[in-house]
Amino acid sequence: MGLNIITEAYGEGFHGFPRDFADFLFRLQFNNTMSGLEENKISYKRLITEPLTQLFHALIPAAMAVSETITTKPGRCVSTMYSDMRFSRDKPMKEYMYIRFREPGRERDILGLYFDMGRERYSYGLRIYKQTAAGMGRIRDGILANIPSFSRELNATKDMGMIINGDMFAKDRFPDVKDNVIKNLINRKHFYISKDRSINENVFNSELAEEVSRAFIGLKRLYRFMQTIMFLTY
Numbered sequence: 001m002g003l004n005i006i007t008e009a010y011g012e013g014f015h016g017f018p019r020d021f022a023d024f025l026f027r028l029q030f031n032n033t034m035s036g037l038e039e040n041k042i043s044y045k046r047l048i049t050e051p052l053t054q055l056f057h058a059l060i061p062a063a064m065a066v067s068e069t070i071t072t073k074p075g076r077c078v079s080t081m082y083s084d085m086r087f088s089r090d091k092p093m094k095e096y097m098y099i100r101f102r103e104p105g106r107e108r109d110i111l112g113l114y115f116d117m118g119r120e121r122y123s124y125g126l127r128i129y130k131q132t133a134a135g136m137g138r139i140r141d142g143i144l145a146n147i148p149s150f151s152r153e154l155n156a157t158k159d160m161g162m163i164i165n166g167d168m169f170a171k172d173r174f175p176d177v178k179d180n181v182i183k184n185l186i187n188r189k190h191f192y193i194s195k196d197r198s199i200n201e202n203v204f205n206s207e208l209a210e211e212v213s214r215a216f217i218g219l220k221r222l223y224r225f226m227q228t229i230m231f232l233t234y
Contacts, residue, residue, distance in 0.1 A: 014054035016205040021047040025095055025119035032091045040093055044081045048097050053078055055115070055209055056099050062213035063101040063113055066220045067227065070101045070112070077101060095119075102129060103227070109135030111226055113216055122203065124212045125162055125194035126219050126226070133189070135230070140186045142229030144174075147182055153222040154181045157193055160218050166191035193219070 024047050028040060056078045063070050071077065079098045083091055095118070102112035110129040116122060128135070143150045154164070158181065166188040177183050185191055195215060202208045 014051065014058040014206055014209050016208060017051045017203050018047050019204055021051075022119040022199060024048075028093060028095055032093050032095065034092055037092050041081065044093060049081055052097050052099065055212075058206075058209035059099065059101075059115070059212055059216065062216040066113065066216055066223050067101075067103065069103060071104050072101065100129075108132050109230060111223070111230055113219070113223070115212055117199075117203075119199070121196060121198055123194045123196045124215055125192060126223060127192040127194075128190070128226075128230075131190045136188075136190055139226070139229055142225075143182060143186055144177070146225075147177070147179055150222075150225060151179050151182050153225060154185065157219065157222060160195065160215060162193050162195045162215070162219075164188070164191055164193055193222075 024043050028044075031040065053074065056074060060072050063072065077100050079094060079096075081093050083094050097117050099115040100112060101114070102110050108130040109132055112127055112129055113125070114127045115124040128139075164185050167190065169187050169189065172183070172187055174183055174186055177186070202211055
């Protein structure tokens with residue numbers, strides 16, 4: 001799918017987040033209570049839920065260009081305004097937002113794309129949900145079996161301004177691997193690849209959809225390599 005088609009898809013609907021969404025999230029820290037819930041719901045819907053849902057629909061063409069099997073049901077992809085009360089009984093509303101595109105039919109080591117945003121920063125990229133040590137081991141094996149291809153794609157993400165995140169082992173477990181980009185990934189207990197940015201003018205117009213869509217498309221080849229490893233060895 002060409003980027004011009006994607007541009008047409010998100011040219012309508014999403015026009016950015018309202019400029020006061022960050023102020024609302026800041027204030028929510030101090031009045032995120034059951035007594036303030038009904039009043040907060042009105043602002044949350046206007047400032048976060050509605051534009052976030054519009055952004056989700058704008059990103060679907062790019063996500064589908066990366067993987068035709070990726071889940072695009074809103075109920076599975078877009079964060080709600082409510083916190084999980086099992087873990088946040090004292091704060092009924094989320095103080096952040098997210099979009100998750102994930103591969104279906106798996107209970108662990110779930111490959112996907114993501115967008116997260118809070119009042120000060122946002123992030124997007126490639127993530128593996130419910131990642132396990134065994135799953136990470138299989139990824140390492142797949143990467144080591146095809147170092148040149150993975151090195152090329154990891155360097156491409158680096159050129160896009162993305163970084164590899166995740167806890168590192170205390171010692172280098174692969175001293176014989178000379179490729180530093182590969183070493184940076186396989187020496188981690190788990191990982192995700194992201195671009196992290198401070199809130200900027202793009203957030204308040206349709207440029208945010210273009211920015212994230214371009215990043216998703218840029219991750220396509222790496223995503224498909226990962227997909228092949230994980231689906232053949234699951």
